[in-house]
Amino acid sequence: MGGLPLHARGASVIAEDRDPGISALARPGIFPLVGDVAEEGAARLAVATAVEQFGRLDILVNNAGIIINKLVVDMTLEDWDRIFAVNIRGVFLHSREAMRAMIPNGNGAIVNVGSYACFQTFPSIAAYAASKGALAQFTRTLAVEAIDHGIRVNAVGAGDTVTNILNHIHADGPSALADYGKHALIGRAAQPEEIAKVIAFLASDEASFMVGSITMADGGKSVILPA
Numbered sequence: 001m002g003g004l005p006l007h008a009r010g011a012s013v014i015a016e017d018r019d020p021g022i023s024a025l026a027r028p029g030i031f032p033l034v035g036d037v038a039e040e041g042a043a044r045l046a047v048a049t050a051v052e053q054f055g056r057l058d059i060l061v062n063n064a065g066i067i068i069n070k071l072v073v074d075m076t077l078e079d080w081d082r083i084f085a086v087n088i089r090g091v092f093l094h095s096r097e098a099m100r101a102m103i104p105n106g107n108g109a110i111v112n113v114g115s116y117a118c119f120q121t122f123p124s125i126a127a128y129a130a131s132k133g134a135l136a137q138f139t140r141t142l143a144v145e146a147i148d149h150g151i152r153v154n155a156v157g158a159g160d161t162v163t164n165i166l167n168h169i170h171a172d173g174p175s176a177l178a179d180y181g182k183h184a185l186i187g188r189a190a191q192p193e194e195i196a197k198v199i200a201f202l203a204s205d206e207a208s209f210m211v212g213s214i215t216m217a218d219g220g221k222s223v224i225l226p227a
């Protein structure tokens with residue numbers, strides 16, 4: 001959800017995705033990288049490539065995430081481990097490598113993409129919600145460690161957003177998300193750009209006083225209990 005609005009604001013971007021289709025994004029200021037965020041080598045390569053291509057690393061957005069909808073009694077160990085590998089191990093690995101590159105500069109910003117599942121849950125998302133709860137606490141802890149180096153760490157708590165994340169379980173994943181969004185106070189799901197703008201804000205100097213926050217951008221879904 002995060003890359004292009006940052007590019008539009010002048011950032012040079014390393015766009016890492018496991019999908020080889022990411023290569024189509026190649027253009028001046030966007031360097032696609034095919035990689036699995038859960039791999040230590042991919043995190044090292046992403047940060048090294050940023051420094052090599054653009055001279056330094058100022059911003060890290062940990063956006064990649066997956067969901068598997070299964071009740072706990074039906075969930076396999078493989079399901080559980082894969083969700084945690086992508087949704088939180090990848091965040092740790094990329095954050096660690098980014099911190100190592102940012103600390104000598106004395107500034108930087110890390111934005112993690114969370115969810116209302118950082119705080120709330122419903123049946124069939126135990127692993128996802130646990131991984132996003134972990135992301136929230138990782139965000140806060142890293143914020144404490146990073147701020148002395150001038151590095152701000154925050155997260156966005158995204159609500160239902162019309163993306164492809166449910167395509168593996170719905171014939172039309174974006175429409176399913178648009179339907180879920182109707183339960184938000186605002187009465188609709190977000191367009192990806194609406195979340196990306198929050199990410200870009202948290203990454204920017206405009207957010208100079210934002211440290212360790214989980215900024216909810218969920219159309220008000222987390223504000224009230226369902227009737």
Ligand SMILES: NC(=O)c1ccc[n+]([C@@H]2O[C@H](COP(=O)([O-])OP(=O)(O)OC[C@H]3O[C@@H](n4cnc5c(N)ncnc54)[C@H](O)[C@@H]3O)[C@@H](O)[C@H]2O)c1
Nearest residue numbers: 017018019036037063064065115158159160161163164165
């Ligand atoms: N869409 C929503 O309603 C919603 C709500 C709350 C939070 N989020 C969060 O937003 C983030 C982005 O998700 P999205 O909705 O855009 O989903 P998406 O499936 O449309 O996009 C996720 C991208 O991550 C990539 N990816 C997945 N696993 C990867 C891996 N191991 N290595 C590298 N790339 C990988 C996918 O190829 C895909 O391009 C996720 O962290 C998700 O949990 C989404």
